Amino acid sequence: MRAKKIRETRDLRTSETRADRLEGVVVVSASAENAEAAARDIAALLRNRLADKGETPETALAGLICFVCASYDTATFAAEIHSCLPDIPIYGCTTAGELTLSGWASNSVVAIGFLRQNFTIVAHMLEQLSHFGVEEGRAAAAEARAALMAKIPESDTNQCFGMLLIDGMCRREEAVISALYSAFDDIPVIGGSAGDSMSFEKTWMIRDGAIHRDAALLLLFHTDIPFSTFKSDYFEPTSHKMVVTEADIEQRVVRELNAEPAAQEYARQVGLIESSLDAASFASHPVLVGVGGQYYARSIQKVNADGSLSFFCAIDEGLVLTVAKSLDPYASTLATFERMEAELGAVSLYIGFDCVLRRLAAERSQIAHRLSDLYRAHRVVGFNTYGEQYRSMHVNQTFTGIALGYRDDKERPS
Known part of the structure; x- marks a missing residue:
């Protein structure tokens, strides 16, 4: 130290x-x-x-x-x-x-x-x-x-x-x-x-x-x-995966992850309580997408009233999201x-x-x-x-x- x-x-x-x-x-x-x-x-x-x-x-x-x-x-x-x-x-x-x-x-x-x-x-x-x-x-x-x-x-x-x-x-x-x-x-x-x-x-x-x-x-x-x-960036992939199983692609809204309500499943995967999810939670626990052997963050903007998640980046059904581990910023x-x-x-x-x-x-x-x-x-x-x-x-x-x-x-x- x-x-x-x-x-x-x-x-x-x-x-x-x-x-x-x-x-x-x-x-x-x-x-x-x-x-x-x-x-x-x-x-x-x-x-x-x-x-x-x-x-x-x-x-x-x-x-x-x-x-x-x-x-x-x-x-x-x-x-x-x-x-x-x-x-x-x-x-x-x-x-x-x-x-x-x-x-x-x-x-x-x-x-x-x-x-x-x-x-x-x-x-x-x-x-x-x-x-x-x-x-x-x-x-x-x-x-x-x-x-x-x-x-x-x-x-x-x-x-x-x-x-x-x-x-x-x-x-x-x-x-x-x-x-x-x-x-x-x-x-x-x-x-x-x-x-x-x-x-x-x-x-x-x-x-x-x-x-x-x-x-x-x-x-x-x-x-x-x-x-x-x-x-x-300061993240690396973990073994925890989530598949987008239902989404509004145009609006960048994910309704289901792993066939479960999106916010509920995200919270479970990253070890948080669903009711506590906010911008700071998403900042500390992003998800990654693998492209050409490299991983890029796909950050969540907010939780919607129906338990869906709005993203800052493009998403698609079938997309595999990997939970990230934070390194030293x-x-x-x-x-x-x-x-x-x-x-x-x-x-x-x-x-x-x-x-x-x-x-x-x-x-x-x-x-x-x-x-x-x-x-x-x-x-x-x-x-x-x-x-x-x-x-x-x-x-x-x-x-x-x-x-x-x-x-x-x-x-x-x-």
């Missing part, structure tokens, strides 16, 4: 001594009493930060991404930030919690500005996801890819990545990411499903001064900064950071999409402060999601994202 504590302290100390400079991006966050004030604060902070470099947001930024808490009026925020920064492409979505340079946050906005000298960005909005078609998705992805390729040297295609922000209540994530990814060839994609602070009612996409529901934002980036995508997350740093060298910034159930589980097990400190030490920004995108997969209870390095050794802080 003492050796583990020493390692943890050393890791945090090492990260804290790194230079404050970020490579290719400007990150600010604000927490104000209302959406209008938060938007103005974000714009003012960006102007102040860029003024130190002799720049303005208009001259410096290729685009701005805002992750906005659901307690703010999203339409007001979108209109005000666009009014403050009318000449900058602005994208974003609502959250179930924010990841700032100070760690986990709530009731705030975190904004990431991408410098024009390091990034080229192309955006495509997908609307009416309830009527989404695979061919439509492939065509949209091909169009966005072609638009990006027209702006960059042909030899630089390996310096591109995608980000998908999608309505967290659309229930179409799997179809969308699968269709888009098939048109991207070797361009990796990461992203997250928008949240609404666990209300499960409405989530919003932001593009410039407008907001959208039943929609997704596809962003394609080209950069001269080294990067790598990542995926991290801190150790597994730290191992992800160490792996990225072994690959890239020093990491300037992690843009992360962190499932809200990971945060709930950390709070329940009283390690939220430690994990938040770890995120702060490694400079993670992003938001808590209702689901995560990683390459061609939509997953749950996972931490995905992109690590941005430094352009050359001379520019890396010691």
Whole structure:
């Protein structure tokens, strides 16, 4: 135990001594009493930060991404930030919690500005996801890819990545990411499903001064900064299995597991009392699906009045669910950071999409402060999601994202 504590302290100390400079991006966050004030604060902070470099947001930024808490009026925020920064492409979505340079946050906005000298960005909005078609998705992805390729040297295609922000209540994530990814060839994609602070009612996409529901934002980036995508979780399969024997596939509702009422059988399998099931229970006891020799979490959203279970991810009758065993969340997350740093060298910034159930589980097990400190030490920004995108997969209870390095050794802080 003492050796583990020493390692943890050393890791945090090492990260804290790194230079404050970020490579290719400007990150600010604000927490104000209302959406209008938060938007103005974000714009003012960006102007102040860029003024130190002799720049303005208009001259410096290729685009701005805002992750906005659901307690703010999203339409007001979108209109005000666009009014403050009318000449900058602005994208974003609502959250179930924010990841700032100070760690986990709530009731705030975190904004990431991408410098024009390091990034080229192309955006495509997908609307009416309830009527989404695979061919439509492939065509949209091909169009966005072609638009990006027209702006960059042909030899630089390996310096591109995608980000998908999608309505967290659309229930179409799997179809969308699968269709888009098939048109991207070797361009990796990461992203997250928008949240609404666990209300499960409405989530919003932001593009410039407008907001959208039943929609997704596809962003394609080209950069001269080294990067790598990542995926991290902390579960392993057990021998306990459950088969989905009755389900409403469109609504992602499981009515029966092993031919028994779903909530009752789930509680029995994980060793809980059915009446005690809540979001924290599901965060601590996810189920897994095996795909291609690997296991991915399929998290439960809630228990319904009839004893059925609503899921965050797609389900189907006949699907085999495996009860998961939790590993050490801190150790597994730290191992992800160490792996990225072994690959890239020093990491300037992690843009992360962190499932809200990971945060709930950390709070329940009283390690939220430690994990938040770890995120702060490694400079993670992003938001808590209702689901995560990683390459061609939509997953749950996972931490995905992109690590941005430094352009050359001379520019890396010691």
